[in-house]
Structure formats: C-alpha cells, structure tokens
Amino acid sequence: MATQFVFPHPPGVGFRFKKFATHVVLFGQDKWIMKNIENAYQHVDQIYIAYSEYPWTYNTQAIKHYRNTFDLDIIRNSPFMDKITIIEGVWKTEEDQRNACADRAAKDGMDYLIIHDADEFYFHAEFMKIMKEIAEHPNYDFYKVGWYCFWKTFDYILLGSSGEEIVGYPEFAINLKRGVRFASKRRPNKNDVYVIPPAIGVCYHGSYVLTNEELLTKINTWGHAHQMNPTEWYNNVWVKWNENSVNLHPINPPAWSKTKRVEFILPEVLKK
Template identity: 25%
Template structure:
C-alpha cells in the first residue's frame, strides 16, 4: 500500500466551528488526510442559518503547513429530512470525498484524540485489514470521556468512562450517524475527550436546536436540568442520560482552567495505552495472508 493515505480524518463543520482548532492540533501530525465538510448554503441540519467567517478558513490555511486539509462544501441540508438522517447522509458523502481505502476516522470538532500517535500506530500495524474491506469489514469503538458542564474551577465529567463511540472503520457505510452495521466491531481501550455539554448557556441552546439529536428527546426540559447542576448537587446525579438508561452513571469533577489544561491534566492521569487487536492469532494470520493476494 505504498503511497496510500491510510489515516483519513473527516470533520463535520457547523455552528461550533471554533472548537476544531483544538481537535486538529492533536491529530494533524499523524493524519495523512483531513477533510472538513460544511454546508454550502450556511444551514444546519435543522435548517437554521449559520455563518462561518472567512477568518476561520484563513486560520485553517495557516495551520495546514503540510497541505493535508481538504475543504468540502456541499448542500447537506435538504428540506423534509430529519436532522439525524441529514447527519448520516453528510457522513456518507464525506466518506466518498475522503476516497476509498484507508482507515476512515470521523470526528466532531469538539472531540479531542490526545496522543493520537498511539492510535495511528495500532492502525498502521494492522493495515493488512484494509485489503478487502467489503469482505472483511472492521469497526473500532473507543471510550468517550464526556464533559458535561464547566464552572470557574473545572469540569464535571461523566463517569466511569464506559460510553462507547464509533470512531474508525475500513468500510465507511454509515447507517446511523457514525454507526455502521457491517463486519466486526471491536472496542479499543482508547480515550476520546468530548467537550459536548461543557459550553456556555447560549452555545448549549444553539447545540440542542441544531444537532442530529434535536428530535430524539425533550431538549428544552433537559437544558433546564443541566442549568441547575453545580458543585453542591452534582454528586447526587445518578443514571441521568436523557435516552439510554444506565449509560451515564454519575458525574466526577476534574479541576482545570480551560480545555487545554483539562486535556493536559486528564492525559497525565489517564495516559493512552498501547493497543492490541482482540482477535485470535489464527484469525490474524489468515487476514494477513489474504492481504498478500
């Protein structure tokens, strides 16, 4: 696979475009290709207007010192379709833009893959799995570290870090957001920090009015619940995910002045581990031999 772009990262750009700079900082060195997709008509999946200033694209160009970043503009909002349908559609269109072959990693701008080199080392070590993705599809899930709220002293974080996030595939045929329904799915012990709900009030309102989950639950009611969380009552929260019971068990608190301090602190306490492919040695050998022909 000489000269093949094996590590491909795709971003969906929308109302929270400013977060992407923190995210790209952690993955840029180890990615072979980065595609940033955004709506040509300045629309969110809910059909609301957004404005991404020219200065954003100028700043992207400044950090792209190795010419790895491709900007992909298309009509991603279609009237009559539900937000989650549009998100899934955009992910598939972006996968097409990223091209066949390689590991497809789709991220949101507020997701931070610290020590990304550990992950790409694992993927490159198993690049033989890229030979026939339609026949041997592999999907890798990682551990979400979801930041739920921020105060002046730090971040309230959903614990334990058991929520899984579909992140990587060799066969990008998305059926629901980043989730595929093909081949083998394996969980990797890798942490992906998700800033998620740790934003200002006005940003949360914008988020819940425009994201893919807009119609999945009573977002206004959940926003009122979120606003009341503070350092005095956060320990009382148990099993509070708005859709899936048992997914968000409780909140912990990690001191940090800003997101960069949080990532630095968290990465010291929870360093990324060396990753291993959890399949039998016999199966690995068969897949490797198959890749030779």
C-alpha cells in the same frame, strides 16, 4: 505521503503503509474546530471538513432559526490548510454529511477515515498509538475507542449507569478499503468491530463544555434532536444541574448517572 508504521511481519514482507484521514462535520463548533484541526494535523494525511450553512432536518424548526456562523476563511488562512479539504453542501442527515467525506476520502486513496468531531480530543502520543493499533489490526470494518465525557467545564465528567468513568465506546474510524460507509449518524453499515483498549488511548470529549447558548444550539440542531424534547431537557436538567443531580443523559437518562469532579491532565491542545 502515507503515515508509516512498522509491524511484526514474516521475512521479506517489509514495511506496510496506511493512509489515515480525519473528518469533521462543522456546525455550531466555532470554539473547538481549530483546536481539533491542530490535534489531528501532525498525525494524519488529510483532514476533511464538511460544512453546511444549514442544520440537519431532525428538528424541522431548527432550519428556520439556526445558521452556521463559522467563517471558513479562518481555516483557509490557517497553517493547516495544506492537509485540509473543505466540502461544502447541504445535507438532510448526519450520515449523508459524513458519507460526503467518506466518498472523497476513498477517492483520494485513504485507507481509514477517523471520526474526529470538533469537540473530541486526544493526547498526541495516544493518537499515534491508536492509529498504530488500527494498522496492526487492519482487517476490521470499524474501530471504537472509549471516552471521558465532560460536563459544563473540564472539571467534571459524566459517570455511566454503574458509576464508570468511561461512558461509552463510540465509533472512531471506518475501514474504507472494506467499503464501509455510515448508515446512521456515525454508526457504520458493517458490523466487524475492533475495540481499542483504553490503556492505548481514550478520547477527551468536550461535548458538554458549553455555555447555555452553545448548548441550546447543539441540542436543537444535532442528530438526536428528534429523540428528545430540547427545551424540556435544557430547563429541567441542564439549567437545574448541581453536583447532586442524577439521570443526566438527554435520551436515556440513567445512562449518565451523575457527574464527578476530576483533576485530569488534559490533551495538549486543550491547555492552550
């Protein structure tokens, strides 16, 4: 059943119904994936999980050394499986893998496909408010949301080049009814964007809350591996980091000026 929202509307129009799904590209996210699914489950109509045994081809050496270690039976045997569609394959690029989910979601009649990577988390109340904001602004190609990006642990966030705590507004959802697909990584092939105000909701991004081994897997297999020297960045930035370190971004160093210690209240699924 589609998620129901009530909108301001002219007399006689009545309720509108919108169908929302999330999708996840699952590789090297063993520690997060079940929390991610739990985060989305109560809010959406469907969860698409694209699983490949092999990494993408951005780093030509990665395919020789890395394999997907996650056991899909953990998902299949979970209480969330009634809303989950697992798509298995091998994809050369991030956008190819995401488009496998977009194509299936469009076929299944979804209106909006949320980009909900395994290390991205939301308060339940804010998740619903973000979806409602999208449904009340239905005719955009895609939607962006701000995020806090955590570093090493959930005690530190990265700061932007001007010291801002919200370090970016990445793509949150695409409008499948407008024929939107992914053109480059999570970036869509169309341009009409609506930015969700931070007062409505933000993402708590655990992207760099990783052990050294997990971090090495990430930077050697992700969609930016060809834009950086993973070994150099790992040794010179990640390993040597302290609270006084600056210029931390792996692609554009000044974009993450430094870290800041915080005591944030975290989304519910991260408290377990």
